[in-house]
Amino acid sequence: MKKAIYILIFLVTLVHSSYGQKLPIPDNYSVVDSVSGDLDKDSIAELVVAYNTGPENEIDGIPRELIVYKLKNNKWTEWKKSGQALYGSKDGGMMGDPFGEIEIKNGILLISQNGGSSWKWGFTDKYRFQNGEFYLIGYSSIAGKLCEYWKDVDFNLSTGKMIIKKEYEECETEEQEIYKRENETLFENGLKITIQNRQEREIKITTPKYGYEIYIAVGKK
Numbered sequence: 461m462k463k464a465i466y467i468l469i470f471l472v473t474l475v476h477s478s479y480g481q482k483l484p485i486p487d488n489y490s491v492v493d494s495v496s497g498d499l500d501k502d503s504i505a506e507l508v509v510a511y512n513t514g515p516e517n518e519i520d521g522i523p524r525e526l527i528v529y530k531l532k533n534n535k536w537t538e539w540k541k542s543g544q545a546l547y548g549s550k551d552g553g554m555m556g557d558p559f560g561e562i563e564i565k566n567g568i569l570l571i572s573q574n575g576g577s578s579w580k581w582g583f584t585d586k587y588r589f590q591n592g593e594f595y596l597i598g599y600s601s602i603a604g605k606l607c608e609y610w611k612d613v614d615f616n617l618s619t620g621k622m623i624i625k626k627e628y629e630e631c632e633t634e635e636q637e638i639y640k641r642e643n644e645t646l647f648e649n650g651l652k653i654t655i656q657n658r659q660e661r662e663i664k665i666t667t668p669k670y671g672y673e674i675y676i677a678v679g680k681k
Contacts, residue, residue: 491511493510526542545585552573560573572585583600610626611625628641644672
């Protein structure tokens with residue numbers, strides 16, 4: 461735990477020293493992770509910071525917030541923020557903290573989270589800045605249980621194309637064995653989800669071929 465804290469402190473300090481400007485951390489907030497990169501194609505890197513929003517609550521954990529900063533007049537200035545992009549510190553179930561990582565690749569902001577117990581889940585959200593907001597353009601997830609099945613979902617919200625792959629396992633011997641694979645592709649168009657309204661409601665998509673039930677938290681249409 462101490463090593464992880466030292467690494468996070470080093471990362472934030474490195475970002476500060478690179479621009480010569482201290483990060484304006486809100487009162488009672490603490491940094492979980494940070495990443496920098498150009499998100500709006502202006503050739504100037506933004507700074508994305510995942511925060512704990514207060515002290516830990518033993519029962520409910522810590523709510524989290526994501527803030528995106530722009531460098532204006534040599535100062536980090538809050539640009540966009542979301543209280544729905546990140547799960548709380550205890551929302552990972554028995555696996556504990558669900559936070560995975562935040563990344564910026566080719567101008568796309570990626571946020572990964574995971575959790576579960578014997579049944580596990582994990583997903584990555586992909587956001588692109590367009591039309592003045594960060595819109596969810598991609599969602600990939602994996603869920604399942606060892607010796608039962610694993611289900612992968614790859615959803616391109618820009619095209620509406622969703623690909624689902626499911627592998628069934630058995631463990632009668634010492635090694636896992638996949639005894640059946642299923643694949644299905646469908647289209648689900650019209651979902652407009654921003655980083656601010658990521659978890660406002662949940663929809664269920666039932667696939668026509670195999671009857672898979674896909675649950676995705678989405679914003680308002």
